Amino acid sequence: MTTAAASLLPVALEAVAIASDLMRTRVPGLLTAKGDRDMASEVDYAIERAVRDHLRDKTPDIAFLGEEEGITGNNTAELLWTLDPVDGTANYVRGLPMCGISLGLIHKDRPIVGVIDLPFLNTRYHAAQNVGAYQGDRRLQVSMTTDLKDAIVALGDYAVGKDADNKNRLRLALTERLAANVQRVRMLGSAALDLAWVADGKLDASIMLSNKPWDTAAGVLIAREAGATVIDADGTDHTFTSTATIAVAPHLASQLSALVGTVINAVQSEMGSS
Structure with missing residues (x-):
């Protein structure tokens, strides 16, 4: 699955670039209540639909699960795209920059591709299984803290x-x-x-x-x-x-x-x- 993961990373990066542009250039718009102190903005829905459409065109055989509108495509397949269109909506609607887009590709029960974009921090992270994690061209490494x-x-x-x-x-x-x-x-x-x-x-x-x-x-x-x-x-x-x-x-x-x-x-x- 490593080869397949690496080959699908460019598709994920394209999809997240579309999402990031929408998040940076639009205002949140009308808020929809999803429950007690939980909400989605118009931009949540716009991003989810744009990313879903892009991935359906590029990878029609892979199912898609979005936070706001659920699953589409062949949900019995081993591969599944999963998207949070605006992770940190409460921050986003208040103008706090700690929010972003999270797109993963899951094979069976484990992720094999991941892209996280933080538009208001001008930072994008990505990884594919067994090939490392990066911010741009910089390879990531966790802290060495021991206590x-x-x-x-x-x-x-x-x-x-x-x-x-x-x-x-x-x-x-x-x-x-x-x-x-x-x-x-x-x-x-x-x-x-x-x-x-x-x-x-x-x-x-x-x-x-x-x-x-x-x-x-x-x-x-x-x-x-x-x-x-x-x-x-x-x-x-x-x-x-x-x-x-x-x-x-x-x-x-x-x-x-x-x-x-x-x-x-x-x-x-x-x-x-x-």
């Missing part, structure tokens, strides 16, 4: 919507434990940016207690190809069906996994006894 007390760790957003209070008990407990054990905790508001910045060594780890393929597929591959360890909450290798997405510099993986596991066990025990 959690020296680590900068990004957390995914707190939960909204159904059962948010219970979900946030774990997130808040994890925030508290990290605050006591790492150099700094950051919440930047974009899963794609978090994963790309782990790959780029700007962050030492990223923890998301969720795993939606449009959010994570591209970033997981880019992080892996830059040398990151990417795991589920229980420390097992991250796949399409994982419940969490943790990308971490390899020397910190065992320390961070143990911390996350301790917090999960404590919160589950507390909730079970309440």
